[in-house]
Amino acid sequence: xxxxxxxxxxxxxxxxxxxxxxxxxxxxxxxxxxxxxxxxxxxxxxxxxxxxxxxxxxxxxxxxxxxxxxxxxxxxxxxxxxxxxxxxxxxxxxxxxxxxxxxxxxxxxxxxxxxxxxxxxxxxxxxxxxxxxxxxxxxxxxxxxxxxxxxxxxxxxxxxxxxxxxxxxxxxxxxxxx
Amino acid sequence: xxxxxxxxxxxxxxxxxxxxxxxxxxxxxxxxxxxxxxxxxxxxxxxxxxxxxxxxxxxxxxxxxxxxxxxxxxxxxxxxxxxxxxxxxxxxxxxxxxxxxxxxxxxxxxxxxxxxxxxxxxxxxxxxxxxxxxxxxxxxxxxxxxxxxxxxxxxxxxxxxxxxxxxxxxxxxxxxxx
DNA sequence: CCTAGTTGTAATCCACTGATAACTTCATTG
DNA sequence: CAATGAAGTTATCAGTGGATTACAACTAGG
Numbered sequence: 001x002x003x004x005x006x007x008x009x010x011x012x013x014x015x016x017x018x019x020x021x022x023x024x025x026x027x028x029x030x031x032x033x034x035x036x037x038x039x040x041x042x043x044x045x046x047x048x049x050x051x052x053x054x055x056x057x058x059x060x061x062x063x064x065x066x067x068x069x070x071x072x073x074x075x076x077x078x079x080x081x082x083x084x085x086x087x088x089x090x091x092x093x094x095x096x097x098x099x100x101x102x103x104x105x106x107x108x109x110x111x112x113x114x115x116x117x118x119x120x121x122x123x124x125x126x127x128x129x130x131x132x133x134x135x136x137x138x139x140x141x142x143x144x145x146x147x148x149x150x151x152x153x154x155x156x157x158x159x160x161x162x163x164x165x166x167x168x169x170x171x172x173x174x175x176x177x178x
Numbered sequence: 179x180x181x182x183x184x185x186x187x188x189x190x191x192x193x194x195x196x197x198x199x200x201x202x203x204x205x206x207x208x209x210x211x212x213x214x215x216x217x218x219x220x221x222x223x224x225x226x227x228x229x230x231x232x233x234x235x236x237x238x239x240x241x242x243x244x245x246x247x248x249x250x251x252x253x254x255x256x257x258x259x260x261x262x263x264x265x266x267x268x269x270x271x272x273x274x275x276x277x278x279x280x281x282x283x284x285x286x287x288x289x290x291x292x293x294x295x296x297x298x299x300x301x302x303x304x305x306x307x308x309x310x311x312x313x314x315x316x317x318x319x320x321x322x323x324x325x326x327x328x329x330x331x332x333x334x335x336x337x338x339x340x341x342x343x344x345x346x347x348x349x350x351x352x353x354x355x356x
Numbered sequence: 357c358c359t360a361g362t363t364g365t366a367a368t369c370c371a372c373t374g375a376t377a378a379c380t381t382c383a384t385t386g
Numbered sequence: 387c388a389a390t391g392a393a394g395t396t397a398t399c400a401g402t403g404g405a406t407t408a409c410a411a412c413t414a415g416g
Contacts, residue, residue, distance in 0.1 A: 004382080005381090005382060005383075005392090005393055005394075006393080007392090007393085008392075008393070011393080011394090025289055026289050027205070027207060027286050027287070027289070028207075028208075029205065029206075029207035029208040030206075030207040030287070030289065032372085032373065032374085033373075033374065033375090034372095034373075034374090042394075042395095043394065043395055043396080044373090044374085044375095045374090045375075045376080045377095045394085045395075045396085045397095046393080046394055046395075048374070048375060048376090049375095049376095049393095049394085053374080053375085054373095054374065054375095104285070104286060104331070105286055107282070107331045107334045107335050108205050108282060108283055108286040108334060109205070109208070110334050110335040110336060111203055111204050111205070111208065116335060116336060119335050120335050120336070120337055120343065120345060123335065123337075124345060124346075124347040124348070127347050127351070128347060138350045138351065138353065138354050139354045141351075142325075142328065142351050142354040142355075143321070143324070143325075145328055145351075146321070146324035146325045146327065146328040147320075147321075147324045149324065149327040149328045149330075149331055150320065150323055150324040150327045152327075153282070153285045153327055156285045156286060156288050157285050157288040157294060157297050157298050157301065158288060158294060158298070159298055159301075165298065167298060167302060168302075169302040169305045169306060170302075172316045173305070173316065173319075173320050173323075175316070176316050176317045176320040177320075182412080183362085183363055183364075183411090183412060183413075184363080185362090185363085186362080186363070189363080189364090210402085210403060210404085211403075211404065211405090212402095212403070212404090220364080220365095221364070221365050221366080222403085222404080222405095223364090223365075223366085223367095223404090223405075223406080223407095224363085224364055224365075226404070226405060226406090227364090227405095227406095231404080231405085232403095232404065232405095357416100358415105358416095359414100359415095359416095360413105360414095360415090360416105361412105361413090361414090361415105362411105362412085362413085362414100363410100363411080363412070363413090364409105364410085364411080364412090365408105365409085365410075365411095366407105366408090366409080366410090367406105367407090367408085367409095368405105368406085368407085368408105369404105369405085369406075369407095370403105370404100370405090370406105371402105371403095371404095371405105372401105372402085372403090372404105373400105373401090373402085373403105374399105374400100374401095374402105375398105375399085375400090375401105376397105376398085376399080376400100377396105377397090377398085377399100378395105378396090378397085378398105379394105379395080379396080379397095380393100380394085380395075380396095381392105381393080381394080381395090382391105382392085382393075382394095383390105383391095383392085383393095384389100384390090384391090384392095385387105385388100385389095385390090386387105386388095386389095386390105
């Protein structure tokens with residue numbers, strides 16, 4: 001029989017998924033908890049009860065996307081541990097558009113010290129992971145991350161991606177990558 | 179004689195300057211017009227009257243920082259039109275920390291179609307200007323902008339810059355640049 | 357010096373948003 | 387089946403933040 005009620009853990013996972021999509025679209029301050037609630041098919045107060053505060057929910061979203069990003073890098077490195085092979089897998093990251101966007105909004109919300117701490121630590125871990133997985137030099141890793149950040153902001157401004165507004169300069173930049 | 183009252187234009191310039199600093203620190207949604215007003219030493223309703231809406235004020239801030247960024251690039255290109263000479267001038271950009279931060283918050287707020295349009299156009303112009311000034315290839319320009327975006331997000335998360343929290347990975351990345 | 361236009365403020369509105377409290381409904385288990 | 391606890395809601399609050407209105411104060415031109 002179809003369960004109408006889920007465990008708090010299960011429902012929490014659904015809410016978190018909705019939160020990731022919502023935060024990716026509108027950022028930390030720009031996203032309303034009510035919006036997340038409706039996306040998850042749940043009442044707004046319940047969202048708060050599951051995560052305590054909006055801030056904690058955002059931190060959970062950051063945590064979630066960073067785990068996924070690291071997972072994608074690990075999978076890619078298993079196939080081929082070279083940096084440019086990982087690079088080709090930026091496509092996979094951009095495929096799950098929310099991942100890099102939530103991270104970007106995390107950077108933007110770093111003015112909040114709690115979020116700042118979280119984001120600095122996570123970003124450092126990703127950098128370190130990339131170097132460990134590929135054996136890349138600091139220089140190579142920096143170039144790799146740089147490209148990723150450009151793609152991220154271009155994705156944010158809808159200059160690349162499935163729902164992109166076509167722009168000549170954006171195509172030009174995109175073509176310089178694989 | 180000490181003028182207490184300024185023309186709307188003069189006062190507007192002061193408010194705009196305050197807005198740039200405020201938006202750089204807290205982003206579009208995160209910044210309150212009242213905060214900008216207090217920074218400019220003026221009442222909150224007057225800020226609104228000078229610029230119409232908060233959104234228009236943000237657009238004015240974007241416009242202001244983009245003009246300044248282009249100005250810096252032009253000055254740098256006058257000294258030496260090579261791309262890596264421009265690169266050394268990222269330091270100048272990072273010196274005026276608000277410039278890249280406001281732009282970053284513009285990217286993050288691209289979900290708003292009006293802001294999105296503005297930001298796409300401005301970013302495209304900057305890309306084009308760089309290519310024109312230096313004669314760089316699309317590939318070179320992309321690498322240049324990429325590095326800039328990484329520095330921007332690192333600046334946002336206070337991993338580089340004057341008020342930076344010292345972090346080993348951040349220093350490692352910073353050292354890979356001139 | 358006076359008056360017309362401009363600079364600027366105080367008071368206030370109202371919609372919104374995160375959070376709390378109190379209550380209801382379901383499901384499990386002894 | 388009763389009861390206990392967990393899942394989820396409705397109602398509501400308290401604070402906020404952008405915007406409007408009406409008014410006050412200054413300054414320049416005649």
